[in-house]
Amino acid sequence: QVQLVESGGGLVQAGGSLTLSCAASGIIFRIMIMGWYRQTPGKQRELVARISTAGTPTYSDSVKGRFTISRDNAKNTVYLQMNSLKPEDTAVYYCKAASPDFWGQGTQVTVSS
Numbered sequence: 001q002v003q004l005v006e007s008g009g010g011l012v013q014a015g016g017s018l019t020l021s022c023a024a025s026g027i028i029f030r031i032m033i034m035g036w037y038r039q040t041p042g043k044q045r046e047l048v049a050r051i052s053t054a055g056t057p058t059y060s061d062s063v064k065g066r067f068t069i070s071r072d073n074a075k076n077t078v079y080l081q082m083n084s085l086k087p088e089d090t091a092v093y094y095c096k097a098a099s100p101d102f103w104g105q106g107t108q109v110t111v112s113s
Contacts, residue, residue, distance in 0.1 A: 002026035002102045004095045009107030012085055016111070020080040022095030022104055027076075033098045034071055034078040038091035038109075045094065049080060063089075085111045 008020040020036065035050035049059045049069040057069045068081040078095060090111050095104035 002097075004097060004102055004104035006093065006095050006104045006107040009093060009109045011110045011112065014085060014087055014111055014113050016085050017081070017083045018085065018109060019082065020093055020095075020107060020109075022078045022080075024076045024078070024095075024097060027097055027102065029076040029097075030073040034069075035096045035098065036069060036078070036080045037094045037096055038089075039094065039106075040091045048093070051078065082109070085109075087111045087113045 003025045005023045006020060008018060010018060012018055031053055033050060033052055036048040037045045038048050039045040047060055048063055049057060049067055051057045051069045051071050055071065059067060066084045069078065071078045090109060092106040092108050094106045
């Protein structure tokens with residue numbers, strides 16, 4: 001079956017860095033558009049970054065210049081390098097494969113001020 005397993009979340013101070021990983025199985029990874037989304041309580045899940053099958057990234061305005069998405073098709077893994085983290089980046093981060101759509105279980109990122 002399809003599995004997307006995120007890792008790398010945690011607690012970090014403002015200005016710090018974290019790298020999230022999402023390991024995929026059960027899908028033909030190289031033909032899937034991969035994305036990272038985040039969600040805070042009471043708010044809708046929002047796109048953080050996505051990367052095309054050709055490796056072209058797209059970022060939300062709130063993370064542009066600070067976050068970098070990348071993919072390794074040989075390892076069926078997508079990454080999100082997060083630098084200069086801010087308290088407002090605190091959220092549960094989800095990995096998504098499209099299409100059809102599959103979601104990971106999420107990983108908590110907490111940025112303290």
